[in-house]
Amino acid sequence: xxxxxxxxxxxxxxxxxxxxxxxxxxxxxxxxxxxxxxxxxxxxxxxxxxxxxxxxxxxxxxxxxxxxxxxxxxxxxxxxxxxxxxxxxxxxxxxxxxxxxxxxxxxxxxxxxxxxxxxxxxxxxxxxxxxxxxxxxxxxxxxxxxxxxxxxxxxxxxxxxxxxxxxxxxxxxxxxxxxxxxxxxxxxxxxxxxxxxxxxxxxxxxxxxxxxxxxxxxxxxxxxxxxxxxxxxxxxxxxxxxxxxxxxxxxxxxxxxxxxxxxxxxxxxxxxxxxxxxxxxxxxxxxxxxxxxxxxxxxxxxxxxxxxxxxxxx
Amino acid sequence: xxxxxxxxxxxxxxxxxxxxxxxxxxxxxxxxxxxxxxxxxxxxxxxxxxxxxxxxxxxxxxxxxxxxxxxxxxxxxxxxxxxxxxxxxxxxxxxxxxxxxxxxxxxxxxxxxxxxxxxxxxxxxxxxxxxxxxxxxxxxxxxxxxxxxxxxxxxxxxxxxxxxxxxxxxxxxxxxxxxxxxxxxxxxxxxxxxxxxxxxxxxxxxxxxxxxxxxxxxxxxxxxxxxxxxxxxxxxxxxxxxxxxxxxxxxxxxxxxxxxxxxxxxxxxxxxxxxxxxxxxxxxxxxxxxxxxxxxxxxxxxxxxxxxxxx
Numbered sequence: 243x244x245x246x247x248x249x250x251x252x253x254x255x256x257x258x259x260x261x262x263x264x265x266x267x268x269x270x271x272x273x274x275x276x277x278x279x280x281x282x283x284x285x286x287x288x289x290x291x292x293x294x295x296x297x298x299x300x301x302x303x304x305x306x307x308x309x310x311x312x313x314x315x316x317x318x319x320x321x322x323x324x325x326x327x328x329x330x331x332x333x334x335x336x337x338x339x340x341x342x343x344x345x346x347x348x349x350x351x352x353x354x355x356x357x358x359x360x361x362x363x364x365x366x367x368x369x370x371x372x373x374x375x376x377x378x379x380x381x382x383x384x385x386x387x388x389x390x391x392x393x394x395x396x397x398x399x400x401x402x403x404x405x406x407x408x409x410x411x412x413x414x415x416x417x418x419x420x421x422x423x424x425x426x427x428x429x430x431x432x433x434x435x436x437x438x439x440x441x442x443x444x445x446x447x448x449x450x451x452x453x454x455x456x457x458x459x460x461x462x463x464x465x466x467x468x469x470x471x472x473x474x475x476x477x478x479x480x481x482x483x484x485x486x487x488x489x490x491x492x493x494x495x496x497x498x499x500x501x502x503x504x505x506x507x508x509x510x511x512x513x514x515x516x517x518x519x520x521x522x523x524x525x526x527x528x529x530x531x532x533x534x535x536x537x538x539x540x541x542x543x544x545x546x547x548x549x550x551x552x553x554x555x556x
Numbered sequence: 557x558x559x560x561x562x563x564x565x566x567x568x569x570x571x572x573x574x575x576x577x578x579x580x581x582x583x584x585x586x587x588x589x590x591x592x593x594x595x596x597x598x599x600x601x602x603x604x605x606x607x608x609x610x611x612x613x614x615x616x617x618x619x620x621x622x623x624x625x626x627x628x629x630x631x632x633x634x635x636x637x638x639x640x641x642x643x644x645x646x647x648x649x650x651x652x653x654x655x656x657x658x659x660x661x662x663x664x665x666x667x668x669x670x671x672x673x674x675x676x677x678x679x680x681x682x683x684x685x686x687x688x689x690x691x692x693x694x695x696x697x698x699x700x701x702x703x704x705x706x707x708x709x710x711x712x713x714x715x716x717x718x719x720x721x722x723x724x725x726x727x728x729x730x731x732x733x734x735x736x737x738x739x740x741x742x743x744x745x746x747x748x749x750x751x752x753x754x755x756x757x758x759x760x761x762x763x764x765x766x767x768x769x770x771x772x773x774x775x776x777x778x779x780x781x782x783x784x785x786x787x788x789x790x791x792x793x794x795x796x797x798x799x800x801x802x803x804x805x806x807x808x809x810x811x812x813x814x815x816x817x818x819x820x821x822x823x824x825x826x827x828x829x830x831x832x833x834x835x836x837x838x839x840x841x842x843x844x845x846x847x848x849x850x851x852x853x854x855x856x857x858x859x860x861x862x863x864x865x866x867x
Contacts, residue, residue, distance in 0.1 A: 260770065264681035265693070268674050268741060275738020276700050279711035286711060338580060341573045352577050354853050356584060361849045362842050363799030365817050369824055370591050370838055373831055380831075381590055384606040429584065434860070441861050490704035493801045497821060511706055518710055519806065528710050535707040542702035546695065 283535070286528035303529035307517075311411075313530075315505060316513040318413040319420065320489060323509055326416070326424035327431065327488045328481060334428065335435030335480065340469075342436070343443040353437070360433035368497030371426040375399040400499065404506045417506035419499050427494055431487065435480045442476035443469070475548045482541045482548075489534065510534060595835035598627035602831040630836030634823075652837060655812050656819030662729070663804075663815055664797040667736040671744050671793045672786050674737070679748025680778070684757070694749075701742040705802055716807055728808045732815075735807060736797050744789045747859045751785030752778070788855035795845050816841060 287303055289296045307313050338356065342349045359367065374382045377398050387396035397418055404417040416424075446469065454464050470477070492511040495501060501508040501516070508516075514534065518527035593610065594602065601611035612624040636650035648654065682694055712735055719726045755778060763773040779786075797815075804815035811822070820837055827833045849856060 261681035261685035261687050264677040268678040268697075268745060269693075271674065271734070271738050271741060272697070272700060275712070275735055276703060276708065276742075279708040279715065280703075282711035282714065283707065286714065334580075338577070341577050344570075344573055346570065346574055346577065348574070348577075352581060353857075354850065355581050357849065357853070357856075358588065358846055359584060361795065361845050363801065363817050363845075365801040365821055366799070366838055366842055369820065369834060370587050372824075373594060373835055373838075374587060374590060376828075376831065378605055379603055379607055379829075381594065381607050381609055384608075387606070429587070432584070437857065437860060486702060486704065490706040492706060493817075496801070497824065514706065514710075518713075524710065524714065531707045531710050535703075538703060538707060539699075542699050545702065546698060 280535070283528050283531050286525055287532045288525075290523070290525035299525065303525045304533075306523075307526050307529055312505065312508065313513065314411065315413060316508050316510045318411070319416075319506070319508055320510045322414055322416050322420060323424060323427075323507075324485055324488050326421070327427050328484045330424065330428040331431045331435050331484055332477065332480060334432055335439050336477075338432070338436045339439035339443055342440055353433075353440075356436060357433040359430050362430065364430065364491055364493030365497045367426065367430050368494040371422070371429075372400070372498050375422065377401055401503050404504060413506070417503070419503055419507050423494065423498055423507050426498060427488065427491070430494070431484060435484065438476060438480050438483075439473060442473040446472050479545055479548050482545045486538060486541050489537065591835045591838055594831055595630045595839050596626045596628065597832045598625055598629050599830065599832065601625060603829070627832070630830070630832035630834075631840070633827075633830070633833045634837045634840055652816070652819050652823065652840075656814065656816040659729075659813060660798055660804075660816040663733055663736060664794045666733050667740065667797045668790045668793040670733070670737050671740050672790045674741055675744035675748040675789055676779075676782070676786055678745050679750075680752050680774070680782075682745070682749045683752035684760075694746075697742045697745050701746065705739055705800075709802060709806060712803070713806055716809075720809070728810065728813050732803065732807055732813075735803050736800065739803075740793045740796050744793060747789055747792075748782075748785060751782055751788075755781045784855065785859075788852070788859040791848055791852050791855060792859050795848060798845060 288298060288300060290299050290303060291297075342353060346352070362370070372380075374380045375386065375398075377383060377400055378387075383398060386392060387398060389396045391397075399418045399422050402418045404413070405415050408414055413420075450472075451464055451468060454468055459467070490511055492515060495507060495509060495512045496515075499507040501512045510530070511534070514527050514530050517523050517530060590609075597611050601608065610619065610624065611626070612619050612621065614620050614623045617623070634650050634652055635648045636653075637646045638649040640647040682690065716726075716728075716731055719731070759777050759781065760773045763777045764770065768776065799817065800815070801817040801821065805818045805821065808814045808818075811818075820841055823837050824834055827837075
């Protein structure tokens with residue numbers, strides 16, 4: 243009797259700690275791979291590697307980064323890229339989601355096909371797009387190189403130089419390579435945004451739009467006053483996720499343009515790579531990583547507010 | 557009158573929307589279709605000026621199906637089959653198949669198994685138990701889900717440099733797998749929690765009343781019900797690791813230990829003028845993932861909506 247009681251006591255103690263033991267491995271892995279490196283980046287950003295070892299430099303790394311014109315240019319390129327990428331992907335994603343939400347006979351088939359670009363690696367997608375416009379031999383190079391279409395000498399996307407900027411040094415209008423990069427990135431980002439918006443559209447009860455239609459609202463009014471306001475939180479989540487991915491995704495820049503021609507697609511994420519691995523200024527790269535991380539954290543915090551984490555954790 | 561008109565209007569709008577959708581899909585599929593076409597050209601047709609879309613032109617006819625010069629040279633040069641005394645009678649001597657794909661298969665499967673187990677454990681705990689700090693922990697994991705690899709890669713690289721010099725037995729493969737584990741785990745924890753939430757607790761409670769231990773109930777009742785969800789996590793992680801480039805490129809010191817996307821990037825540099833070879837490599841590396849996706853698309857959509865959208 244006493245023995246069973248003791249055993250039961252022991253087992254209840256084990257099970258009291260069970261959730262802890264189930265979660266502990268996850269926490270350990272995340273501390274090693276996510277939390278510690280984040281803190282280490284802060285330390286690195288205040289140091290620089292010199293021949294004699296790591297030297298504390300305070301805020302010098304930030305000062306040096308801000309001092310280079312390439313950094314200011316990369317910020318401009320990143321802004322141009324993000325605006326183009328976000329606007330194109332969101333609008334197209336909304337249109338496709340609207341069409342698919344009409345429950346066409348083949349909606350499932352369409353969605354599956356549409357998703358194939360998403361399943362491709364960013365670096366592979368970049369290579370696919372690069373193949374099409376390789377100077378002289380790419381399949382699209384023939385069409386784009388036609389002097390009648392693009393006077394005076396035709397367009398070669400990967401080598402065309404930058405148009406002269408409209409506003410001071412700000413890299414606008416974007417170079418042909420930047421436009422092509424934006425289109426390629428939108429091509430890959432579209433499926434996920436479509437799925438996100440489609441899921442949101444399907445939560446709108448059909449009675450709402452139906453009764454508005456009976457009250458005499460036309461399609462545009464329904465979109466403007468009912469559909470868009472109802473899915474606005476999801477739209478903003480999509481926007482944040484696009485910005486997060488667009489700012490930190492470097493694979494496509496790597497394989498499609500390599501930051502070029504010249505520096506016309508040299509975005510911040512690529513700048514981080516070149517600072518760290520081609521110029522070996524690790525401290526400066528860490529300082530840049532820290533700045534990007536701050537923007538990331540703001541976007542993440544915004545997303546978490548919008549998705550009402552407190553309800554989801556229930 | 558109105559009743560007569562409405563069905564025809566419906567048909568028209570359905571036609572219109574199907575038409576728009578097909579147009580969008582044609583544009584979306586074009587880059588992939590063109591890559592497939594390029595991969596089946598032979599060397600002479602890839603370096604023509606001006607470039608031709610299909611290698612099917614003759615001296616007299618710009619397009620003649622009978623005259624198409626399709627070739628598998630690109631695939632041959634990626635695979636580089638060599639006669640050998642193995643079971644199949646040949647072996648694939650191309651670097652991609654000798655080095656990079658086996659590396660990635662190892663990284664992707666070990667990471668996917670690890671993520672599935674760890675996410676299954678913690679997802680179950682978050683779904684079934686109420687303990688102090690639970691909400692905070694889950695919010696923290698959700699926040700980490702959004703953190704991209706880019707901002708941590710410098711510190712991880714530096715950690716690798718220091719560990720390599722230390723007496724600590726350091727292994728590039730293990731290091732890379734641990735990094736992948738840490739990056740693909742947070743989302744999977746949330747996906748797993750979502751799946752466990754949909755399994756009614758009554759099932760477990762019934763098993764407990766019948767005398768099963770909590771672990772037994774977990775093994776024989778909850779896990780089988782959660783299997784589709786865990787499969788989704790496994791496949792999603794596998795595809796994610798297969799497609800990952802940056803960490804595999806920067807965190808591994810020796811080329812022969814690097815994963816397949818580095819192999820592809822390396823290949824691009826070595827074959828920049830042989831478009832058919834690059835195209836063939838892209839197709840060969842994308843095809844397995846597309847096939848996995850097509851067979852398990854329901855699981856993928858479910859996992860994505862579960863992990864990212866549920867507001």
